[in-house]
Structures are given as structure tokens and as C-alpha cells.
Amino acid sequence: MPQEDHINVRYVAGLARISLTPEEEAAYASQLDRILHYVAQLDALDLSSVPEHSLEAHGCDFTRPDLARPPQPLDDALHNAPRRVGDQFAVPKVVE
Amino acid sequence: MSSPLHTQPLAALRRQLLSRDISPADLLHSVEASIAQHDPAIGAYLQRDFPTALAEAHRADLSLPLGGIPIGIKDIINVKGQPLTCGSKMLAGKFISPYDATVITRLRAAGAIPFGKLNMDEFAMGSSTENSALQITRNPWDLTRVPGGSSGGSAAAVASGTAVATLGTDTGGSIRQPASFCGIVGLKPSYGRVSRYGCTAYASSLDQIGPMTRSVADAALLLQAIAGPDPADSTCRRDPVPDFSAALQGDIRGLRIGLPKEYFGDGIDPAVRAAVDRAITLLEAAGAELRPLSLPHSSSAIAAYYIIATAEASANLARFDGIRYGHRCDQPENLRDLYDRSRAEGFGPEVKRRIILGTYVLSSGYYDAYYRKAQKVRHLIRQDFAQAFAQVDVLLGPTCPTPAFKFGAHTSDPLQMYLADIYTIAANLAGLCGLSLPCGTTPPTAEAPALPIGLQWLAPPLGEATLLRAAAAAEQLLA
Structure with missing residues (x-):
């Protein structure tokens, strides 16, 4: 694990699209540093013999036939939208 | 005082239903009366729709394997037309399931009645x-202690006698650990044995849905109903059930x-060790062949898990954007x-912590x-298990190092909770099936009443038949 790093919580929370209060930021910084220190124990393992693509597919490596099926009804899809306009989800304006 | 009707074994309930000695409505009324009496102190149920369930009970097909049997559902699984919360402010009061999860479709096809949504960690x-x-859910054995998690409501409902049986989910122990803490049977099926379609995703390479019951036989019946291939879930295996x-x-x-030596090391509570040792002695006397062995990478499992699970969670929970469903900021x-504040307001502290950790470990x-x-x-962990299962049929050890702990014992230190x-x-990392079986209690003391202890059985992927056979035999020996 990168030893020189402390997690920059504000930056990473921004990547995750979660705004934090200063109190949350301070608490998470200390907790996450401790967790990252714990997971650094994996550095002690010799992983040189483990193949790069080592995650087997659990026997689930197949796909279903590519057949058209009826879509979810529009009203069902929109039913839980916190805001909708007609048959569409409402979002803030994204162009100037 | 006699036990409520609905706390009898599923097979006994089915016989009485078929002989018309009882009706599905009797059974549902029995469950509802127990919930009204006991759940205010326990807090297992988040919501239930008794009129709808009663209507379903009146038209139940008793010829089906679970005809007329009500089953409680962890509130992470979609039941069409019912609210879904996932234990989160992100969804509570804001989401009605538009469809049934495959496990719900299968329960209905087997004649069961999904009844009640159960509390869980967010x-x-x-x-x-x-x-x-x-809400808080309390351990029925000691109301000052936690029921375990994340399927705490599902475990507490069975243990307090307010459900016939329930479904939970297990990503890192979330069926087996609460089953151990509450003194019930909890079965995590092999990865791919049960469809997750309609189950809100946490960590998709680890999550499984499974039964939580009073007996191994009940778990077998419930697993039979929900297992099998599903075209709607590409991770669901096509192997025969x-x-x-x-x-x-x-x-x-x-x-x-x-007997993996790593599961009997330091940190195990003496009462847990004694109960597990007693079970081992009984099994050996009954003709089982015990073999000590090693799973050398066990100590690395938690570190690997909290990287992989949080990475997957950070991707899965990206769907909560304040636009399509769930909480939206003002x-x-x-x-x-909109994204930043909706997610900040909707998610709780542990969810934020895991999303941030997962985002970090995946970041450039x-x-x-x-x-x-x-x-x-x-x-390497999967290899350890493969080598172990080349020598033995099942693995055995404690489900948890301690019995149920007090509220607040680990809340200030997430790592201790992990x-x-x-x-x-x-x-979960290896895709195995596992089962927690009650194997005794701690001795009561001035500080704590007797608390249940769980015995964990593990079997190879798709080894549920062997797992259930071993657990059922142990259940009889321990009775």
C-alpha cells in the first residue's frame, strides 16, 4: 500500500459526489486512515505467483439469449421519481 | 403457556393446513397477534400490510410446498407494491417497489405469502x-444487546416468535452472524445458487439471499423454494437444484x-469455545471423522473484504442520484x-464511510x-478452501468469536465492528455456502442472561445438500 498517503477525504468524497461537513471530514479522515493501516497487512503477502486475472467467474460465465422483451411500463419507471415533468425525470438545467 | 401456532416447524404447519385443521388465515392471525404483542419491544418489523396478506391467505393454494405460509422479508428485497427502505432515509417514504424480486416470485409460486418487511443495517x-x-432492533434474548446484522430484523423476528421464517441477505456474514446472536438457523447459499434480481445490490460479487429459520429442515424447505437459475440474474448458476x-x-x-485451526485461535470467548468443543465431541461420538487443518490466508480475509466490498458498494450505490428515485435535496x-447534497442527506455515516473508502481504493x-x-x-483464500475441501466434506467452527454484544460497544470504532x-x-470471498446452527448458550451471570452461541458449517460451492445433512445431524445431537 502507498505508505506516504493519508486519504484526502474531501477530494475522494467529491469523487463519490457526497458533500461532507467539516466534522464528518475530520472523523472520516481518522477512521479511514486506521482502516487503511489495517488493510496494509496485505503488503506482507507474497502475491507474485497469483495470476493477474485470478477472479474466476464462480461458474456464472454465460449470457442469456439476446431477445427483445417488453420494457418496464413508463409509469412504473417514473413512479418513484422525486420530480418528474410529464413522462420524463426532472433535472436541474445543465447548459448555460 | 403454549407456543403460538406459527412457531411450529414448517412441515407440521403444512400437514395441519392440508388436513384443514388450520387455515392460512389462522396462521396469519397468529403471526399478527405475536407481532402486536412482542414487536414493540423488539423492533424487528419496519412495516407490514396485513389486509393484503390476509386476502392472499384466503386464496392460498394449499397444494403447493409452502401454500399459505407467511414469510418475513428483509427490507432490501423488492415486493411489488410495498415500500422498500433498505433501512435508509434515502428510500424511506420515497420508494414503492415496482416489481417482485425473483425470490418473491418464487415464494409466491410455492404458495408462500410475503408478509412484513424487516429492519436491517442501512x-x-x-x-x-x-x-x-x-429504528432500533433489540436482541430477544437480552434487550440491551444487538441482534447482529445486517439481517438483524429477520433474525430477531424468528427468535422472538413473530415470524414463521424469514429471508435475509449475507455479504460478509449478515445471515449467519445475526442467526448466531439470536439463536436461530441462518443459511447463506453458495454464490449463484439464489437469484439476486430485485435485491438491492451492496457488493455484487458477494451478496446472497438465504433463509433464516427455527430449524435446519425449515431452512431446507425455504431454500428449495427460492433456489435455481434465473434469466434475470446472469450471476445465478444454471446447475440443477x-x-x-x-x-x-x-x-x-x-x-x-x-477444523480450521485459524477459527479456534486467540480472541474467542471461552463460553463460545466450550459450546463448539462440546458439539465437536458429540459429532465425533456419532461417527464423524474430525480432521484439523489450516486455512493459512484467513487472517487476510477482512482486509481483502473491506477493499472489495466497499469498491463494489461505491459503484452500486452510485445509482442513488436524487433523480430517478430516492431522496432529493431541496x-x-x-x-x-443535486448529487452532492441528495447523497449527503440520504446516506447515513457507515454508508458514506464505505462509499468513500471504495471510491478511494478504485481511484487513479x-x-x-x-x-x-x-x-x-x-x-489465495479460494485456493485455501479448495485444498481443504479436497480433504474434507465440510468445515466447522464458531460462527462468531463472541455472543451478542451491547448496544454501542463498537459504534465509535468501525474497525472493531468489522x-x-x-x-x-x-x-463470501470464496463463494461457499455456510450455515449457523445454535449450539448452546453462555452461562447466565449477574451481568448477562444466557446468550445463544452459533456453530458455523461451511461447504464447497453448491454443497448445500451436504451442508444441510451435516447441520441436521448436529441439530439432533445437540437437542
């Missing part, structure tokens, strides 16, 4: 159900039971503000150091 992230944003109830008929003479200034410059490395460790899952997590 988005299944936790080991005590203290992370529910909605054996007759699990038939598997219970065998005995355990000659069964090779592995008067966003722009799209970025850190992926190789964390995620890729954890996946390689996962490979370490409570030390014996359960590796099974």
Missing part, C-alpha cells in the same frame, strides 16, 4: 443493525469434518449540487495498490 452495511436509519429435504435423511457416520443550485493511482491486490488475496465478522467473511 443498505446491509453493518453487523449489529445499529446502522439502520429507521437437488432435493434439500431428502438430503436431511442421511447420518454423519464417516462425514469428514475439517432547491439544488445545479446538477452537481490506488487501484493496483488496493483493489487488484485484494483480488489476488481473494484468489473484526466481529472474522469467521464469516471468507466464505
Whole structure:
């Protein structure tokens, strides 16, 4: 694990699209540093013999036939939208 | 005082239903009366729709395997037309399930009646159900203690006698650990044995849905109903589903039971150790063949898990954007503000912590150091189990190092809470099936009443028949 790093919580929370209060930021910084220190124990393992693509597919490596099926009804899809306009989800304006 | 009708074994209930000695409505009324009496103190149920369930009971097809039997559902599984919360303010009061999860479709096809949604750690992230944003769930054995988690409501409902049986989910032990804490049977099926379609995703390479019941036979019946291939879930295996109830008929003479030395090390509570040792002695006397062995990478499982699970969670929970469903902040200034504040207001502390950790381990410059490395460790853990199962049929040990802990015992230190899952997590990383079976209680003291202890059985992927056979035999020996 990168030893020189402390997690920059504000930056990473921004990547995750979660705004934090200063109190949350301070608490998470200390907790996450401790967790990252714990997971650094994996550095002690010799992983040189483990193949790069080592995650087997659990026997689930197949796909279903590519057949058209009826879509979810529009009203069902929109039913839980916190805001909708007609048959569409409402979002803030994204162009100037 | 006699036990309520609905706390009898599923097979006995089915016989009485078929003979018309009782009706599905009688059964449902019995469950509802118990909930009204006991759940105010326990807090297992988040919501239930008795009129709808009663209407279903009146038209139940008793010829089906679970005809007229009500089953409680962890509130992470979609039941069409019912609210879904995932224990989160993100969804509570804001989401009605538009469809049935495949396990619900299958329960209905088997004649069962999904009844009641059960409390849980928010988005299944936790080991005590203290992370529910909605209510506290208490351990029926000691109301000052947690029921375990994340399927704490599902476990507490069965243990308090307010459900016939329930469904939970298990990503790192979330069925087996609360089953252990509450003194019930909890079965995590092999990865791919049960469809997750319609189950809110936490960590998609680890999550499984499974039964939580009073007996191994009940778990077998419930698993039979929900297992099998599903075109709607590409991770659901196409292998045939054996007759699990038939598997219970065998005995355990000659069964090779592995005892991983890493599951009996420091940190195990003496009462837990004594109960597990007693079970081992009984199994050996009954003809099982015990073999000590080693799973050398066990100590790395929690570290690997909290990299892989949080990485997957950070991707899965990206769907909660304040636009399509779930909480939306007031008067966003722009799209970025909508995302940032909706997620900040909707998610609780543990969910935010895991999303941030998962985002970090996947971020540029850190992926190789964390995620890729954890996946390689996962490979080694899977190899450990493969080598063990070349020598033995099943593995045995404690489900948890301690009995149920007090509320607040680990809330200030997330890492300590994570370490409570030390014996359960590796099974998820390796895709195994596992089962927690009650194997005794702690001696009552001035500080605590008797508390249940769980015995964990592990079997190879798709080894549920062997797992259930071994657990059913042990259940009889321990009775």
C-alpha cells in the first residue's frame, strides 16, 4: 500500500459526489486512515505467483439469449421519481 | 403457556393446513397477534400490510410446498407494491417497489405469502443493525444487546416468535452472524445458487439471499423454494437444484469434518469455545471423522473484504442520484449540487464511510495498490478452501468469536465492528455456502442472561445438500 498517503477525504468524497461537513471530514479522515493501516497487512503477502486475472467467474460465465422483451411500463419507471415533468425525470438545467 | 401456532416447524404447519385443521388465515392471525404483542419491544418489523396478506391467505393454494405460509422479508428485497427502505432515509417514504424480486416470485409460486418487511443495517452495511436509519432492533434474548446484522430484523423476528421464517441477505456474514446472536438457523447459499434480481445490490460479487429459520429442515424447505437459475440474474448458476429435504435423511457416520485451526485461535470467548468443543465431541461420538487443518490466508480475509466490498458498494450505490428515485435535496443550485447534497442527506455515516473508502481504493493511482491486490488475496483464500475441501466434506467452527454484544460497544470504532465478522467473511470471498446452527448458550451471570452461541458449517460451492445433512445431524445431537 502507498505508505506516504493519508486519504484526502474531501477530494475522494467529491469523487463519490457526497458533500461532507467539516466534522464528518475530520472523523472520516481518522477512521479511514486506521482502516487503511489495517488493510496494509496485505503488503506482507507474497502475491507474485497469483495470476493477474485470478477472479474466476464462480461458474456464472454465460449470457442469456439476446431477445427483445417488453420494457418496464413508463409509469412504473417514473413512479418513484422525486420530480418528474410529464413522462420524463426532472433535472436541474445543465447548459448555460 | 403454549407456543403460538406459527412457531411450529414448517412441515407440521403444512400437514395441519392440508388436513384443514388450520387455515392460512389462522396462521396469519397468529403471526399478527405475536407481532402486536412482542414487536414493540423488539423492533424487528419496519412495516407490514396485513389486509393484503390476509386476502392472499384466503386464496392460498394449499397444494403447493409452502401454500399459505407467511414469510418475513428483509427490507432490501423488492415486493411489488410495498415500500422498500433498505433501512435508509434515502428510500424511506420515497420508494414503492415496482416489481417482485425473483425470490418473491418464487415464494409466491410455492404458495408462500410475503408478509412484513424487516429492519436491517442501512443498505446491509453493518453487523449489529445499529446502522439502520429507521429504528432500533433489540436482541430477544437480552434487550440491551444487538441482534447482529445486517439481517438483524429477520433474525430477531424468528427468535422472538413473530415470524414463521424469514429471508435475509449475507455479504460478509449478515445471515449467519445475526442467526448466531439470536439463536436461530441462518443459511447463506453458495454464490449463484439464489437469484439476486430485485435485491438491492451492496457488493455484487458477494451478496446472497438465504433463509433464516427455527430449524435446519425449515431452512431446507425455504431454500428449495427460492433456489435455481434465473434469466434475470446472469450471476445465478444454471446447475440443477437437488432435493434439500431428502438430503436431511442421511447420518454423519464417516462425514469428514475439517477444523480450521485459524477459527479456534486467540480472541474467542471461552463460553463460545466450550459450546463448539462440546458439539465437536458429540459429532465425533456419532461417527464423524474430525480432521484439523489450516486455512493459512484467513487472517487476510477482512482486509481483502473491506477493499472489495466497499469498491463494489461505491459503484452500486452510485445509482442513488436524487433523480430517478430516492431522496432529493431541496432547491439544488445545479446538477452537481443535486448529487452532492441528495447523497449527503440520504446516506447515513457507515454508508458514506464505505462509499468513500471504495471510491478511494478504485481511484487513479490506488487501484493496483488496493483493489487488484485484494483480488489476488481473494484468489489465495479460494485456493485455501479448495485444498481443504479436497480433504474434507465440510468445515466447522464458531460462527462468531463472541455472543451478542451491547448496544454501542463498537459504534465509535468501525474497525472493531468489522473484526466481529472474522469467521464469516471468507466464505463470501470464496463463494461457499455456510450455515449457523445454535449450539448452546453462555452461562447466565449477574451481568448477562444466557446468550445463544452459533456453530458455523461451511461447504464447497453448491454443497448445500451436504451442508444441510451435516447441520441436521448436529441439530439432533445437540437437542
